[in-house]
Amino acid sequence: MKLSLSSVYRSSNFPAILKSSAFSIPCRSFCFSSLSSSQTSVKAQIPLFLRPARCSATLHDLKKWHDWAKNLASSIGLTFEQSDNGPDSSLLCRELKWLLEDAVEDHTLLPLMGVQNDDKRVTMRAEVDELYNLWNQRIHERRPFQYIVGCEHWRDLVLSVQEGILIPRPETGHIVDLVSDVVSKDDELKVGVWADLGTGSGALAIGISRILGTEGRVIATDLNPVAVAVAAYNVKRYGLKEIIEIREGSWFEPAKDVEGKLSGLVSNPPYIPSKDISGLQAEVGRHEPRVALDGGVNGMDALLHLCDGAALFLKPGGFFAFETNGEQQCRALVDYLENYKSTRLCNFEIVPDFAGIQRFVTGFRRQAI
């Protein structure tokens, strides 16, 4: 999968795209359609905290593991942080606490650990041996904590995540707030159909559908079958099956039926320039899927494709919001929109994330005159 993707990306470079007037949806999605048709049945994994508590351990053994894990975490100090902006030991210790909370059924027993009742057994969702394994992976392999526990606490949601899909980032949550703002000003958008393209865990689709309420609909697409399975799991867990429809396929391709009808369109597509992938923080570069990160030579392959699609798929007055790599991409994207899409799209805006980095590009489909 990685191979075919990178070959696709290599074939297109940024200036070439800007010049290419024949830049059209079918062409781009064509490249991926062979991938999406590989219908392997993937099953979503159940996050640790939702697994049945079928295991047990003595407080003594649990404490022994905990002490070992804590020592291991402490031994890291600032090493990861200094090498690639990874976690320091205090953050690792907090993760350890959360791991324990997810693994142990009755949290009120945790303060007893090491105090008394050494032989007392606690009911657990994983064997202690597995916990040793998991923590070794966390420290030695830099396996992301969210994969270890199988979930990410994102906004007010707890989303199931697993290897093969991107762990949703806190920055992305801001798109939900942007949608909320827009919808509060225009009731009509609230009742329409929205799309989240490249939905991954389903984070944005779920976040948005909870704003739209029962009258809205969200179509969520992803060409990665793991993402489709996990998103479906999360959607089901939040009881949103009636509102969110997950479709497997490349970007707009599985949503042809709503061309020109969308009230809104959001996406956090892969946007990291290919050359930067190798230098990523270990948790990201070594473990998260390249298909979710690599945005081509300039990182903008998918973003440009999405802008083109927005011009066609949004209904008049419809809203779009995309996440980008930062200031450079935001500016390039707005330039592109102004130069090539301004007959159909308008009111472009660059919105910063909470760290003040220009992160999102938003706009509207022009109203019909």
Place this chain on the structure above:
Amino acid sequence: MSSFIRISSRKSKVDAQSTRILHLFSSGLSSFLYKFVGSPSHSHHIVSPSSLFWVGSRCRHFSHHVPQDNILISRSSFIENIIPLCGSNSFGNTNFSHRSRRGLVFASQIRFWGSQAASEQSTSDGLTVDGILANNWTILDENEGDWKSHATAVAQSINLIKRRLQWRKLMVRLDFLSAQLDKQDLWDDPVHASKVSREHGSLAGKMKEVIALEQELLENIDMIKLAREENDEDLESESMKALLNMRRNSREKELKALLAGEQDLCSCFIEVQSGAGGTESMDWAAMVMQMYKSWAQGRGYKVTVVEEMPGEIAGIKRATIKVDGEYAFGYAKAEVGVHRLVRISPFDSNKRRHTSFAAVAVTPILGDASAHVQINESDLRIERFRSGGPGGQHANTTESAVRIVHIPTGITAVCQNERSQHQNKASAMAVLQSRLDQLEMARQAQLNAQHTQSLTDITWGSQIRSYVLHPYRMVKDVRTNYEVSDPDSVLEGDLDGFILSYLSACLDKDEDGA
């Protein structure tokens, strides 16, 4: 209307305390009734009959057929009962006969009220609560069936409760609030009005409880005497039992009176901050925090760590926990201040004795959303801790800490315990809200001249307690001189002795008798 006039003419005899009682029951109603009657000159009339409900409770023990629910009669039935008295023309109503009968019951109690209120409450032969105390009867063991012992014990309790409630201040405050409630334009500012009426209601409730206690005591004495006169053994033993029960329950009531502050019932945040002195004092701060966690858990409170900033080597620089449960603030507020530790520091290779400090702040979490200070989004600066770098897809971190700065006051709140920024922001907002609320309450209190403490005193206070582990072992509260020779038990959360002795010292010294 005629019966009504009689009431108000009696009112002139009524002393200050009873006027207060009159107002007691009018909270929130006067404005409503005002509309009903439609004339400002009537508004004070309307207040008076409400006092009858209270009189009704006094009455009940003598005429057993008066239903007990007269005491806590609801607003609607109150209005239903008062309207006929006020002479409104609801006579055509089919309920008339029932209502007017009720009305008559009240009217007949009016006479009783006048004489009752003019003097202190007493038994039929003139014994008052103060009188009981003045007799200096010896208090025998509970098991001795001696009514004088029981009565004295209960009277002492009542006295103590009054002192703890700061009876005189309570009266003054009630007068003040009643005056506010009588203002015609009060409800022009509904937020303020509901605040006033809420406080009035809560103070009135406290006052009513004490008065009810006094009545119950005196009535039981009356009953015992009556039973003896009439040789009614059943009645005597029943009344004796009732008195004994009062005696047994009085401890709890005394304790409750210690926690009668407006916010005492609230959950709270406890924040511990280490003083100067590096690792040793950070370790001490961690010990103090642990002490509160154990104390709170021991009391059955739910404890959540909101924020914790660990020291580089050991301990904490600062931490905040949330303590959920009834009276958490009432108890924990006694811990505000600086805690001092003297010991041989385990972090000193030369084994020298060190003194370190940790400061403790306690903030109530107001349950009533309408009492909250309004916070403007635009006054906030929200900082999320994140590593530098390009962020977004580049970074995977579980660091979700959020700090919120309230720019106008400079107050900050940090939360890092939750697993998402979103939730941390919500928690930090809660901390910020409670700090701003506390600041506002302190400001109000100063306006009301009830407190002389400065704001910094309220948040961090001055030194309150010493924990000495070397060269001798002792924990001593410098405010009360309460001390314990076993520091370990204290550090394991056995704090109630300190807390209760402080709370009672605070309140019991404040007023010389009630």
